[in-house]
Amino acid sequence: MAGTTRGKDVSRRRSGRAWLLEGLQEQSAQHPGPHAEPGPAQHGHSWWRVMCLTGVDYFSTLGYQPGIAALAAGLLSPLATVVLIALTLLGALPVYRRVAGESPHGEGSISMLERLLPWWSGKLFVLVLLGFAATDFMITITLSAADASAHVVENPFAPGWLDGGNTWITLVLIGALGAVFLKGFKEAIKVAVVLVALYLALNVVVLAASAWKVVTEPQRIGDWTTAMTAEHSSPLAMIGVALLVFPKLALGMSGFETGVAVMPQVKGDASDTHANPAGRIRGTRKLLTTAAVTMSCFLLLSSLATTWLIPQKEFESGGKANGRALAFLAHQELGEVFGTLYDASTIAILWFAGASALAGLLNLVPRYLPRYGMAPEWSRAVRPLVLVFMAIAVLITLWFNASVDDQSGAYATGVLVLMLSAAFACCAAARKAGQRAAAYGFGAITAVFAYTLVDNVAERPDGIKIAALFIAAIMLTSIGSRIHRSFELRAATVTLDARAARFIDDAASQGPLQIIAHEPNAKSRAADAPDPRVAIEYRAKEQSQRDETHIPQGRPVLFLEVFVRNSSDFKADLLVTGTERGGARLLRVEGPVVANTIAAVLLELRDRTEEIPHAYFNWTEGHPLSNLVRFLVFGDGEVAPVTREVLRRIEPDPERRPRIHVG
Numbered sequence: 001m002a003g004t005t006r007g008k009d010v011s012r013r014r015s016g017r018a019w020l021l022e023g024l025q026e027q028s029a030q031h032p033g034p035h036a037e038p039g040p041a042q043h044g045h046s047w048w049r050v051m052c053l054t055g056v057d058y059f060s061t062l063g064y065q066p067g068i069a070a071l072a073a074g075l076l077s078p079l080a081t082v083v084l085i086a087l088t089l090l091g092a093l094p095v096y097r098r099v100a101g102e103s104p105h106g107e108g109s110i111s112m113l114e115r116l117l118p119w120w121s122g123k124l125f126v127l128v129l130l131g132f133a134a135t136d137f138m139i140t141i142t143l144s145a146a147d148a149s150a151h152v153v154e155n156p157f158a159p160g161w162l163d164g165g166n167t168w169i170t171l172v173l174i175g176a177l178g179a180v181f182l183k184g185f186k187e188a189i190k191v192a193v194v195l196v197a198l199y200l201a202l203n204v205v206v207l208a209a210s211a212w213k214v215v216t217e218p219q220r221i222g223d224w225t226t227a228m229t230a231e232h233s234s235p236l237a238m239i240g241v242a243l244l245v246f247p248k249l250a251l252g253m254s255g256f257e258t259g260v261a262v263m264p265q266v267k268g269d270a271s272d273t274h275a276n277p278a279g280r281i282r283g284t285r286k287l288l289t290t291a292a293v294t295m296s297c298f299l300l301l302s303s304l305a306t307t308w309l310i311p312q313k314e315f316e317s318g319g320k321a322n323g324r325a326l327a328f329l330a331h332q333e334l335g336e337v338f339g340t341l342y343d344a345s346t347i348a349i350l351w352f353a354g355a356s357a358l359a360g361l362l363n364l365v366p367r368y369l370p371r372y373g374m375a376p377e378w379s380r381a382v383r384p385l386v387l388v389f390m391a392i393a394v395l396i397t398l399w400f401n402a403s404v405d406d407q408s409g410a411y412a413t414g415v416l417v418l419m420l421s422a423a424f425a426c427c428a429a430a431r432k433a434g435q436r437a438a439a440y441g442f443g444a445i446t447a448v449f450a451y452t453l454v455d456n457v458a459e460r461p462d463g464i465k466i467a468a469l470f471i472a473a474i475m476l477t478s479i480g481s482r483i484h485r486s487f488e489l490r491a492a493t494v495t496l497d498a499r500a501a502r503f504i505d506d507a508a509s510q511g512p513l514q515i516i517a518h519e520p521n522a523k524s525r526a527a528d529a530p531d532p533r534v535a536i537e538y539r540a541k542e543q544s545q546r547d548e549t550h551i552p553q554g555r556p557v558l559f560l561e562v563f564v565r566n567s568s569d570f571k572a573d574l575l576v577t578g579t580e581r582g583g584a585r586l587l588r589v590e591g592p593v594v595a596n597t598i599a600a601v602l603l604e605l606r607d608r609t610e611e612i613p614h615a616y617f618n619w620t621e622g623h624p625l626s627n628l629v630r631f632l633v634f635g636d637g638e639v640a641p642v643t644r645e646v647l648r649r650i651e652p653d654p655e656r657r658p659r660i661h662v663g
Contacts, residue, residue, distance in 0.1 A: 003207060009455070022315075044266055044280070045265050045266070045267055046283075047266050047284065047286050048287070049189050050266050050287060051195070051259075051290060051291050052193040052195075052196040052260045053188065053190070053192040053262060053355060053356050054255050054262060054356045054359075055196045055291055055356070056349055056355055056608050057144070057353045057354075057476040058141055058255030058356075059349070060297070060346075060349045060353040061293075063151075063327070063346050063350060063651075064323065065252045066302045066324060066325065066326060068161065068248065069081050069084075069303055070315040071315050072245045073245045073246075073250040075224065075227055076228065076241055076245070078304050078307055079251075081300055082242070082251065083246040084252050084253070085299060085300060087253070087448060088252070088292055088296055089292060089293070089296060089350070090255050090445075091448060091449070092256050092292070092445075093256075093289065093292045093446070094426075094441070095442065095445060096288050097281070097289070098426045099112065099283055099422055099430070100260050100263065100281050100284040104277050104281050105263065105264060105274075106261055106263045106264045106363040106364065106367065107364070108257055108260045108261050108418075109260075109425045110126055110364070110421070112422075112429060113126070113129065113428075114126050116428055118258060118566070119566060120568045120633070122568070124475075126368055127478055128471055128475075129417075130364070130365070131468075131470045131473075131474045132417040132421075132470070133257070133360075133361075133364060133414065133418060133473070134361070134414075135466060136254075136257065136411065136414025137357035137358070137361045137414075138357070138361075138389070138396060138470070139175065139391060139407050140156055140353060141177070141358060142170070142402075142407060143404055143407040144352075145350070145402075146397065146402040146404050147166060147350050148346075148348075148350035148351040149169035150166060150381055150404060151327075151343060152169055153169070157340060166401075166402040167398070170397050170402040171394060174393045174397065175390065176263045176392060177351065177355060178387070178390035181355075181358055181359075182383055185281035188359065189265070191245060192355055192356075193351060195348050195349045195352050198345050198348075199345045199349045202330070202341065202345050203298060203302070203326065205223065206326055206329055206330045206333070207302065208407070209334055210329055213309060213333060214308055216506075220308045221308060221427055224307060224308055225227070227651060247452040248418055250412055250415065250452055250457075251411065251415065252295070252299055252458060253415065254411075255291065255295075255356065256422075257358060257360065257415075257418045258356040259287060260284065262363055264363060266287065267280070302325070305326075306329065307323070309332075309333075310325060310329070321359070324346075327342055330343075337470060354393075360381055361385070362386070363388055369481075370568050371570060372482065372569075373486070373488075399641065406462075407460075408460070408468075409462045409463030409466070410462070410466035410467060412460065412463055412469050413453070413456060413457060413460070413464055413466075414467060415455060416449060416453040416466070419556075420450055420453055423445045423449050423576065424442075424446050426438075427442035427443045430442055439478070482570070482632075483492045483592045483632060485646055486593075486632060489646060489650050490592060490593060490597070490600070491572065491573065491589075491600035492573050494574045494576065495573070495576065496578075496604070497575065497576065497577045499577065499579070500577055502578065503558060503587065504558070504608060505609075507556045507557075508521030508609040510555060511611075512560070512613060513557075513558065513605055513611070513614065514551055514556070514613075514616070515558050515560050515602065515613055515615045516541065516542065516545050516551075516557050516559050516560065516589065516616050516644075517560050517562075517639065517640075518561050518586075519561070520561045534581050534582040535581075535583055537582070539583075539584075542557055544663075545618075546622050547663075548618045549617075550662025551557070551616060551661075558585050558586070558587055559585065559586045560588075560601060561588045561589075562588075562590075563589070563591075564590075565590050566592060567590075567593060567635030568592070569592040570592060572590070572591055572592050574589050574590070574600060574601065575589065576588070576592055577589070589601060592635055593635035594630075594635055594641035595630070595631070595637075595639045595640075595641075596646050598615065598639070598643050599643050599647050599650065599658075603650070603651070605658075606658055607617045612656065612657070614658070614661060615659065615660055616662075616663070617639060617640035617660065617661065618639045619638075619640060619662055620637065620640070624638070640660060641662075643660060644660040
């Protein structure tokens with residue numbers, strides 16, 4: 001009976017672990033992302049449904065954007081909003097339409113910039129950008145939930161026991177958001193569609209009622225133009241002020257980066273392939289364009305309505321329209337019942353605004369950190385990541401005490417850095433493609449985003465400080481994880497070409513394989529042209545190894561040469577090629593690190609021949625610490641003991657472990 005109980009407990013633990021790690025894939029060095037599923041390329045959701053997922057973040061800014069514009073620009077709020085719309089449609093939209101085509105698998109603009117920088121510089125640059133992306137996405141989750149909790153507490157119908165409960169209400173909302181994603185991504189999209197449809201429909205009603213009020217009281221427009229003319233001497237002065245203050249409205253452009261981050265969820269055509277997902281790209285561009293145009297219309301109309309119908313003093317701190325301009329109009333123009341319904345819709349969409357950010361993180365992080373060896377393998381699965389991100393969100397909420405104002409600077413900084421990097425990436429891509437006009441255009445957009453970022457950082461330096469903390473945390477944990485995982489096999493697959501397979505089979509027919517590890521030099525790297533010096537080199541190497549490590553006489557040997565092309569890569573698909581140089585038979589392979597690559601090849605040879613291969617090395621000269629640094633950074637260092645350690649960790653049975661001999 002006790003044994004049966006223990007069996008059930010083990011079964012439950014195994015099923016729980018399987019549920020937690022569902023979707024974990026590690027067969028390839030290029031991971032498809034946590035939400036990618038094997039099968040036809042057309043699996044996914046309609047572009048408009050995915051638009052709703054990103055839209056809960058983008059469209060929810062209507063809850064506070066008109067108030068921000070009114071505080072920043074005053075009577076010039078509509079004009080500043082027009083500048084913001086122009087930058088959205090003529091700047092951000094073209095940039096991210098290009099990003100969708102250049103990076104169609106959810107990596108966003110970060111992968112475009114990764115390709116510009118080689119070796120470790122590219123990896124470190126990506127870590128910095130991931131730090132800003134984490135700042136943007138994580139603060140989106142916590143700030144939106146905090147804003148929703150503020151609406152709950154400030155609602156006149158809220159019970160008294162909710163007063164001062166912003167922090168615990170925010171934590172409850174974050175927990176509910178995590179539960180939706182633990183249940184499944186499809187449920188998140190279903191919820192987003194309902195929330196976006198309801199919220200936009202209610203905003204249409206509010207704006208229609210406001211328009212009717214203006215039509216019936218046209219003097220409000222005259223009063224506005226008179227007051228605006230009295231404040232500013234000329235139209236040029238008005239435009240100048242609008243250009244100066246529009247960076248404060250930059251949060252009205254949030255949502256583009258998540259729009260491309262969730263591209264793998266967009267349903268493509270039946271003819272889509274991984275190399276050319278044309279249908280997915282077309283659908284994502286529809287998503288981006290529709291969202292941008294829709295939001296631009298709402299921003300302009302809401303700015304006009306709130307400027308014409310709400311006294312300026314109500315936008316200030318303590319005013320009834322502060323942070324809730326459209327909600328103020330909903331109550332004023334349509335009554336308390338409709339106003340309460342609008343409040344509930346606003347609270348719901350603000351709560352779920354973190355869904356697009358969480359979806360972006362779930363598609364972005366597993367594409368880089370595990371591939372760099374800078375995160376555990378379980379981070380390729382969705383549910384463990386959800387739990388990690390929710391824990392971080394709880395810590396952020398407690399640190400900032402669920403304050404919206406304290407988090408807004410970091411939010412704007414993260415958004416603008418990602419947009420700036422995307423614009424620069426598009427400029428570089430256009431220049432590389434020889435598209436001079438496009439390069440100049442993207443260059444101009446880059447300059448505008450740079451100005452906007454500098455202006456925001458100068459006004460709210462706390463944003464860059466918070467982003468620096470995220471960057472430092474990612475850098476430290478990533479480098480620590482990379483060091484910790486350095487002794488893994490680090491080979492996704494090992495493939496032998498026909499010639500290498502023939503060499504191995506011929507040698508194996510005479511007994512266990514005898515492999516000599518040989519460091520390539522300038523002569524051995526050269527083309528396969530006859531060179532007597534090469535023959536002498538390999539014969540000398542073979543004789544030296546036979547004398548020092550006692551290779552059995554009369555047995556053929558194979559030389560194994562590893563070429564390190566990019567030591568910053570963590571895992572690679574290995575292709576072993578066979579060649580002959582000076583009468584010596586060589587197995588050649590490219591890998592990110594010498595020792596781990598040799599270990600992977602030895603295991604493949606063992607499995608192919610069903611006999612234990614023997615590998616022969618020379619000791620490496622140099623200080624142990626310098627060799628350790630060379631191993632971690634350059635991929636070489638002390639090869640023999642590292643190869644043995646990798647084999648020891650991957651093969652626990654000493655009898656089945658390839659033999660390592662050192663002389």
